Amino acid sequence: MGKIVAVHSYKGGTGKTLLSTNLAVTLAKHGKKVCLMDLDFRAPGLSTLLNIDKVEYWLNDYLNGVCEINKVLIDLSARIGSQCMFFAGLANPSIEAIRDMSSKDRKWEMRALGRLLSLRNSLLDGKNFDYVIFDTSPGLQYSSINAIVSADLVIVATTLDNSDMEGTRRMLRDLYDLFEKKTEIVLNKVMYEDALMSGRDRLQAFVKETYQVPLLGVIPCFCDISRAEGKTIFVHEKPQHPFTRILEDMANKIDKL
Protein backbone atom coordinates (compact mmCIF):
# COMPACT_ATOMS: atom_id res chain seq x y z
CA MET A 1 0.00 0.00 0.00
CA GLY A 2 1.37 3.42 -0.99
CA LYS A 3 1.65 6.55 1.10
CA ILE A 4 0.44 10.11 0.86
CA VAL A 5 3.08 12.57 2.05
CA ALA A 6 2.33 16.26 2.61
CA VAL A 7 5.17 18.78 2.71
CA HIS A 8 4.19 21.80 4.77
CA SER A 9 5.69 24.69 6.75
CA TYR A 10 4.64 27.56 8.97
CA LYS A 11 6.37 30.33 7.02
CA GLY A 12 6.95 30.73 3.31
CA GLY A 13 10.35 30.33 1.72
CA THR A 14 11.45 27.45 3.93
CA GLY A 15 12.02 25.12 0.97
CA LYS A 16 8.77 23.17 0.60
CA THR A 17 8.80 23.11 -3.19
CA LEU A 18 12.52 22.36 -3.35
CA LEU A 19 12.03 19.54 -0.88
CA SER A 20 8.84 18.04 -2.33
CA THR A 21 10.07 18.12 -5.94
CA ASN A 22 13.49 16.68 -5.21
CA LEU A 23 12.09 14.10 -2.82
CA ALA A 24 9.53 13.00 -5.41
CA VAL A 25 12.19 12.65 -8.10
CA THR A 26 14.57 10.83 -5.73
CA LEU A 27 11.85 8.33 -4.85
CA ALA A 28 11.04 7.87 -8.54
CA LYS A 29 14.72 7.22 -9.26
CA HIS A 30 14.65 4.59 -6.51
CA GLY A 31 12.07 2.74 -8.61
CA LYS A 32 8.91 4.02 -6.93
CA LYS A 33 5.85 5.16 -8.81
CA VAL A 34 5.45 8.76 -7.68
CA CYS A 35 2.99 11.58 -8.21
CA LEU A 36 3.85 15.14 -7.17
CA MET A 37 0.92 17.50 -6.61
CA ASP A 38 0.94 21.27 -6.31
CA LEU A 39 -1.64 22.14 -3.64
CA ASP A 40 -0.27 25.64 -3.20
CA PHE A 41 -3.25 27.30 -4.89
CA ARG A 42 -2.31 30.74 -3.52
CA ALA A 43 1.09 30.77 -5.18
CA PRO A 44 1.39 27.88 -7.64
CA GLY A 45 4.94 27.19 -8.75
CA LEU A 46 5.31 23.68 -10.08
CA SER A 47 4.21 24.42 -13.64
CA THR A 48 7.07 26.93 -13.92
CA LEU A 49 9.61 24.73 -12.14
CA LEU A 50 8.76 21.70 -14.28
CA ASN A 51 8.51 23.91 -17.34
CA ILE A 52 5.11 22.73 -18.51
CA ASP A 53 3.16 25.15 -20.65
CA LYS A 54 0.32 23.10 -22.08
CA VAL A 55 -2.04 21.88 -19.40
CA GLU A 56 -5.53 20.65 -20.21
CA TYR A 57 -6.81 20.02 -16.69
CA TRP A 58 -5.51 21.40 -13.39
CA LEU A 59 -5.88 20.11 -9.85
CA ASN A 60 -8.28 23.04 -9.45
CA ASP A 61 -10.60 21.26 -11.91
CA TYR A 62 -10.35 17.99 -10.01
CA LEU A 63 -11.22 19.66 -6.71
CA ASN A 64 -14.04 21.58 -8.40
CA GLY A 65 -15.48 18.25 -9.53
CA VAL A 66 -15.01 19.12 -13.21
CA CYS A 67 -12.89 16.08 -14.06
CA GLU A 68 -11.41 12.91 -12.63
CA ILE A 69 -7.82 12.72 -11.40
CA ASN A 70 -6.44 10.79 -14.39
CA LYS A 71 -7.14 13.82 -16.62
CA VAL A 72 -4.96 15.96 -14.37
CA LEU A 73 -1.90 13.74 -14.16
CA ILE A 74 0.95 14.61 -16.49
CA ASP A 75 3.46 11.86 -17.25
CA LEU A 76 6.96 13.24 -16.79
CA SER A 77 8.75 9.89 -16.53
CA ALA A 78 10.79 10.45 -19.68
CA ARG A 79 12.31 13.60 -18.21
CA ILE A 80 14.14 11.83 -15.42
CA GLY A 81 14.96 8.42 -16.85
CA SER A 82 13.50 5.64 -18.94
CA GLN A 83 12.92 3.33 -15.97
CA CYS A 84 11.22 5.94 -13.79
CA MET A 85 7.54 6.52 -13.16
CA PHE A 86 7.03 10.15 -12.30
CA PHE A 87 3.77 12.11 -12.67
CA ALA A 88 2.63 15.57 -11.66
CA GLY A 89 -0.65 17.33 -10.96
CA LEU A 90 -0.49 21.11 -11.24
CA ALA A 91 -2.23 24.10 -9.71
CA ASN A 92 -3.48 26.75 -12.09
CA PRO A 93 -1.23 29.83 -11.76
CA SER A 94 -3.57 32.32 -13.48
CA ILE A 95 -4.80 35.21 -11.35
CA GLU A 96 -8.47 34.27 -11.96
CA ALA A 97 -7.84 30.74 -10.72
CA ILE A 98 -6.00 31.97 -7.61
CA ARG A 99 -8.84 34.40 -6.88
CA ASP A 100 -11.41 31.65 -7.43
CA MET A 101 -9.63 29.27 -5.08
CA SER A 102 -9.31 31.86 -2.32
CA SER A 103 -13.02 32.62 -2.33
CA LYS A 104 -14.29 29.09 -1.65
CA ASP A 105 -16.72 28.48 1.22
CA ARG A 106 -16.66 25.83 3.93
CA LYS A 107 -18.90 23.47 2.01
CA TRP A 108 -16.56 23.53 -0.95
CA GLU A 109 -13.57 22.94 1.33
CA MET A 110 -15.36 19.96 2.83
CA ARG A 111 -15.97 18.48 -0.61
CA ALA A 112 -12.34 19.19 -1.53
CA LEU A 113 -11.26 17.22 1.53
CA GLY A 114 -13.45 14.34 0.36
CA ARG A 115 -11.82 14.45 -3.08
CA LEU A 116 -8.31 14.54 -1.62
CA LEU A 117 -9.16 11.61 0.64
CA SER A 118 -10.47 9.63 -2.30
CA LEU A 119 -7.05 9.86 -4.00
CA ARG A 120 -6.10 7.01 -1.69
CA ASN A 121 -8.52 4.81 -3.63
CA SER A 122 -7.96 6.18 -7.10
CA LEU A 123 -4.16 6.55 -7.06
CA LEU A 124 -2.70 4.33 -4.33
CA ASP A 125 -5.08 1.40 -4.83
CA GLY A 126 -6.33 1.97 -8.36
CA LYS A 127 -3.12 2.99 -10.12
CA ASN A 128 -0.57 1.45 -7.78
CA PHE A 129 1.24 4.66 -6.93
CA ASP A 130 3.82 4.16 -4.18
CA TYR A 131 3.87 7.84 -3.25
CA VAL A 132 1.64 10.84 -3.72
CA ILE A 133 3.46 13.96 -2.54
CA PHE A 134 1.57 17.17 -1.78
CA ASP A 135 3.36 20.50 -1.98
CA THR A 136 1.24 22.89 0.12
CA SER A 137 0.79 26.57 1.00
CA PRO A 138 2.52 27.75 4.16
CA GLY A 139 0.65 28.38 7.39
CA LEU A 140 -2.86 27.51 8.44
CA GLN A 141 -4.82 27.64 5.21
CA TYR A 142 -7.79 25.52 4.31
CA SER A 143 -6.08 23.81 1.38
CA SER A 144 -3.02 22.98 3.47
CA ILE A 145 -4.98 21.62 6.40
CA ASN A 146 -7.03 19.52 3.96
CA ALA A 147 -3.75 18.16 2.61
CA ILE A 148 -2.44 17.43 6.10
CA VAL A 149 -5.62 15.63 7.11
CA SER A 150 -5.47 13.47 3.95
CA ALA A 151 -1.81 12.54 4.37
CA ASP A 152 -0.22 9.52 6.06
CA LEU A 153 2.95 11.44 6.79
CA VAL A 154 3.61 15.17 7.04
CA ILE A 155 7.07 16.61 6.53
CA VAL A 156 7.46 20.07 8.03
CA ALA A 157 10.19 22.20 6.51
CA THR A 158 11.62 24.70 8.94
CA THR A 159 14.68 26.90 9.39
CA LEU A 160 16.53 28.16 12.45
CA ASP A 161 14.82 31.54 12.03
CA ASN A 162 13.31 32.48 15.37
CA SER A 163 9.80 33.42 14.25
CA ASP A 164 9.61 30.38 11.98
CA MET A 165 10.66 28.11 14.84
CA GLU A 166 8.18 29.57 17.30
CA GLY A 167 5.34 29.36 14.75
CA THR A 168 6.26 25.81 13.77
CA ARG A 169 6.32 24.76 17.41
CA ARG A 170 2.86 26.21 17.98
CA MET A 171 1.52 24.71 14.76
CA LEU A 172 2.76 21.24 15.70
CA ARG A 173 1.15 21.50 19.11
CA ASP A 174 -2.15 23.15 18.17
CA LEU A 175 -2.79 21.59 14.78
CA TYR A 176 -0.82 18.44 14.12
CA ASP A 177 -1.32 16.94 17.57
CA LEU A 178 -5.08 17.33 17.24
CA PHE A 179 -5.11 15.34 14.01
CA GLU A 180 -2.66 12.79 15.43
CA LYS A 181 -0.47 12.99 12.34
CA LYS A 182 2.79 11.18 11.91
CA THR A 183 5.20 14.09 11.47
CA GLU A 184 8.88 14.53 10.63
CA ILE A 185 10.96 17.72 10.60
CA VAL A 186 13.39 18.83 7.91
CA LEU A 187 15.71 21.59 9.00
CA ASN A 188 16.70 23.68 6.00
CA LYS A 189 19.27 26.44 5.39
CA VAL A 190 21.51 25.41 8.25
CA MET A 191 25.19 26.49 8.37
CA TYR A 192 27.29 23.79 6.72
CA GLU A 193 29.43 23.01 9.80
CA ASP A 194 26.34 22.57 11.97
CA ALA A 195 24.53 20.42 9.46
CA LEU A 196 27.14 17.94 8.39
CA MET A 197 30.03 18.11 10.80
CA SER A 198 30.61 19.01 14.43
CA GLY A 199 27.16 20.32 15.28
CA ARG A 200 25.11 17.39 14.03
CA ASP A 201 24.30 15.65 17.30
CA ARG A 202 23.59 18.95 18.99
CA LEU A 203 21.08 19.83 16.23
CA GLN A 204 19.36 16.47 16.52
CA ALA A 205 18.90 16.93 20.27
CA PHE A 206 17.76 20.51 19.78
CA VAL A 207 15.04 19.56 17.30
CA LYS A 208 13.75 16.79 19.52
CA GLU A 209 13.68 19.07 22.51
CA THR A 210 12.02 21.96 20.66
CA TYR A 211 9.42 20.16 18.55
CA GLN A 212 9.01 16.74 20.18
CA VAL A 213 9.07 15.35 16.65
CA PRO A 214 11.75 13.23 14.91
CA LEU A 215 14.25 14.86 12.56
CA LEU A 216 14.11 13.47 9.03
CA GLY A 217 17.10 15.41 7.77
CA VAL A 218 19.18 18.57 7.79
CA ILE A 219 19.91 20.55 4.65
CA PRO A 220 22.77 23.04 4.78
CA CYS A 221 22.89 26.27 2.77
CA PHE A 222 24.20 25.38 -0.66
CA CYS A 223 25.15 28.25 -2.94
CA ASP A 224 24.70 25.82 -5.84
CA ILE A 225 20.99 25.64 -5.08
CA SER A 226 20.65 29.43 -5.11
CA ARG A 227 22.69 29.49 -8.29
CA ALA A 228 20.30 27.00 -9.96
CA GLU A 229 17.57 29.68 -9.54
CA GLY A 230 14.84 27.08 -9.22
CA LYS A 231 15.07 26.25 -12.89
CA THR A 232 16.11 22.62 -12.59
CA ILE A 233 15.33 19.50 -10.64
CA PHE A 234 18.51 19.56 -8.65
CA VAL A 235 18.87 15.86 -7.76
CA HIS A 236 18.44 14.99 -11.42
CA GLU A 237 20.96 17.52 -12.74
CA LYS A 238 23.56 16.92 -10.03
CA PRO A 239 23.55 13.26 -8.95
CA GLN A 240 26.92 13.60 -7.16
CA HIS A 241 26.08 16.72 -5.17
CA PRO A 242 25.90 16.44 -1.33
CA PHE A 243 22.32 17.76 -1.52
CA THR A 244 21.37 14.75 -3.64
CA ARG A 245 22.95 12.42 -1.06
CA ILE A 246 20.95 14.06 1.72
CA LEU A 247 17.71 13.65 -0.26
CA GLU A 248 18.57 10.00 -0.90
CA ASP A 249 18.97 9.45 2.83
CA MET A 250 15.60 11.06 3.44
CA ALA A 251 13.91 8.97 0.75
CA ASN A 252 15.33 5.79 2.31
CA LYS A 253 14.14 6.82 5.76
CA ILE A 254 10.64 7.60 4.47
CA ASP A 255 10.51 4.25 2.76
CA LYS A 256 11.18 2.52 6.07
CA LEU A 257 8.60 4.50 8.07
Added chain:
Amino acid sequence: MPEREVLGGKPLQILEKIKESLERLNEKMEIMIELQKHGKRELEAITPEAPLDVMTLLSMPDHLRKTAMTICRLGRATADEVAQQTHRARAVESAYLNQLVVMGYLKKERKGRKAYFYINKEGQG
Protein backbone atom coordinates in the same frame (compact mmCIF):
# COMPACT_ATOMS: atom_id res chain seq x y z
CA MET B 1 -25.97 -22.27 11.23
CA PRO B 2 -26.01 -24.92 13.98
CA GLU B 3 -27.73 -22.65 16.53
CA ARG B 4 -30.53 -22.00 14.14
CA GLU B 5 -31.09 -25.71 13.77
CA VAL B 6 -31.12 -26.26 17.54
CA LEU B 7 -33.38 -23.33 18.29
CA GLY B 8 -35.46 -23.51 15.15
CA GLY B 9 -35.87 -20.44 12.94
CA LYS B 10 -38.46 -18.55 14.89
CA PRO B 11 -37.04 -18.02 18.37
CA LEU B 12 -33.77 -16.77 16.91
CA GLN B 13 -35.61 -14.35 14.69
CA ILE B 14 -37.53 -13.06 17.67
CA LEU B 15 -34.33 -12.60 19.64
CA GLU B 16 -32.78 -10.70 16.76
CA LYS B 17 -35.85 -8.47 16.53
CA ILE B 18 -35.64 -7.75 20.24
CA LYS B 19 -31.93 -6.94 19.98
CA GLU B 20 -32.57 -4.66 17.04
CA SER B 21 -35.34 -2.84 18.88
CA LEU B 22 -33.16 -2.45 21.94
CA GLU B 23 -30.39 -0.99 19.80
CA ARG B 24 -32.78 1.52 18.28
CA LEU B 25 -34.10 2.41 21.71
CA ASN B 26 -30.56 2.87 22.91
CA GLU B 27 -29.78 5.25 20.05
CA LYS B 28 -32.96 7.24 20.67
CA MET B 29 -32.01 7.56 24.34
CA GLU B 30 -28.53 8.72 23.41
CA ILE B 31 -30.01 11.40 21.20
CA MET B 32 -32.38 12.48 23.97
CA ILE B 33 -29.48 12.70 26.44
CA GLU B 34 -27.60 14.82 23.91
CA LEU B 35 -30.59 17.10 23.44
CA GLN B 36 -30.92 17.55 27.17
CA LYS B 37 -27.23 18.28 27.59
CA HIS B 38 -27.03 20.99 24.98
CA GLY B 39 -30.54 22.38 24.98
CA LYS B 40 -32.77 21.71 22.03
CA ARG B 41 -32.67 25.16 20.53
CA GLU B 42 -28.90 25.33 20.36
CA LEU B 43 -28.73 22.02 18.52
CA GLU B 44 -31.52 22.84 16.13
CA ALA B 45 -29.63 25.91 15.01
CA ILE B 46 -26.86 23.82 13.48
CA THR B 47 -28.97 20.95 12.20
CA PRO B 48 -29.88 19.58 9.73
CA GLU B 49 -26.83 20.38 7.61
CA ALA B 50 -23.53 21.59 8.92
CA PRO B 51 -20.44 21.13 6.76
CA LEU B 52 -17.82 18.88 8.31
CA ASP B 53 -14.77 20.82 7.12
CA VAL B 54 -11.30 20.80 8.64
CA MET B 55 -11.87 23.96 10.70
CA THR B 56 -14.95 22.33 12.21
CA LEU B 57 -12.90 19.21 12.91
CA LEU B 58 -10.29 21.36 14.63
CA SER B 59 -12.81 22.99 16.93
CA MET B 60 -14.40 19.70 18.00
CA PRO B 61 -13.67 18.05 21.33
CA ASP B 62 -10.97 15.37 20.97
CA HIS B 63 -13.25 12.36 21.39
CA LEU B 64 -15.64 13.48 18.64
CA ARG B 65 -12.86 14.55 16.28
CA LYS B 66 -11.44 11.05 16.30
CA THR B 67 -14.79 9.58 15.31
CA ALA B 68 -15.52 12.28 12.71
CA MET B 69 -12.11 11.88 11.09
CA THR B 70 -12.59 8.16 10.83
CA ILE B 71 -15.85 8.70 8.96
CA CYS B 72 -14.07 11.21 6.71
CA ARG B 73 -11.54 8.54 5.84
CA LEU B 74 -13.96 5.64 5.46
CA GLY B 75 -16.65 7.64 3.70
CA ARG B 76 -19.48 5.48 4.96
CA ALA B 77 -19.30 3.10 7.89
CA THR B 78 -21.07 1.36 10.75
CA ALA B 79 -20.22 1.97 14.41
CA ASP B 80 -18.46 -1.39 14.34
CA GLU B 81 -16.18 -0.39 11.47
CA VAL B 82 -15.36 2.93 13.15
CA ALA B 83 -14.61 1.14 16.43
CA GLN B 84 -12.13 -1.13 14.63
CA GLN B 85 -10.18 1.92 13.45
CA THR B 86 -10.26 3.90 16.68
CA HIS B 87 -9.76 0.92 19.00
CA ARG B 88 -12.63 2.07 21.16
CA ALA B 89 -15.75 0.14 22.11
CA ARG B 90 -18.55 -0.15 19.55
CA ALA B 91 -21.09 1.28 22.01
CA VAL B 92 -18.86 4.32 22.58
CA GLU B 93 -18.52 4.96 18.84
CA SER B 94 -22.24 4.46 18.39
CA ALA B 95 -22.91 7.17 20.96
CA TYR B 96 -20.43 9.59 19.37
CA LEU B 97 -21.73 8.90 15.86
CA ASN B 98 -25.29 9.59 16.95
CA GLN B 99 -24.11 12.75 18.64
CA LEU B 100 -22.54 13.87 15.34
CA VAL B 101 -25.85 13.10 13.60
CA VAL B 102 -27.72 15.27 16.10
CA MET B 103 -25.19 18.05 15.53
CA GLY B 104 -25.92 17.85 11.81
CA TYR B 105 -22.46 16.76 10.66
CA LEU B 106 -23.37 13.21 9.73
CA LYS B 107 -26.33 11.41 8.24
CA LYS B 108 -27.54 8.00 9.22
CA GLU B 109 -29.21 5.35 7.13
CA ARG B 110 -30.54 1.97 8.17
CA LYS B 111 -30.11 -1.09 6.00
CA GLY B 112 -31.62 -4.14 7.63
CA ARG B 113 -29.99 -4.54 10.99
CA LYS B 114 -27.10 -2.26 10.22
CA ALA B 115 -26.92 1.51 10.58
CA TYR B 116 -24.54 3.34 8.26
CA PHE B 117 -23.13 6.77 9.00
CA TYR B 118 -21.85 9.11 6.31
CA ILE B 119 -21.09 12.75 5.65
CA ASN B 120 -24.00 14.94 4.58
CA LYS B 121 -24.88 14.12 0.96
CA GLU B 122 -25.73 17.71 0.32
CA GLY B 123 -22.21 18.67 1.26
CA GLN B 124 -20.61 15.94 -0.82
CA GLY B 125 -22.66 16.93 -3.84
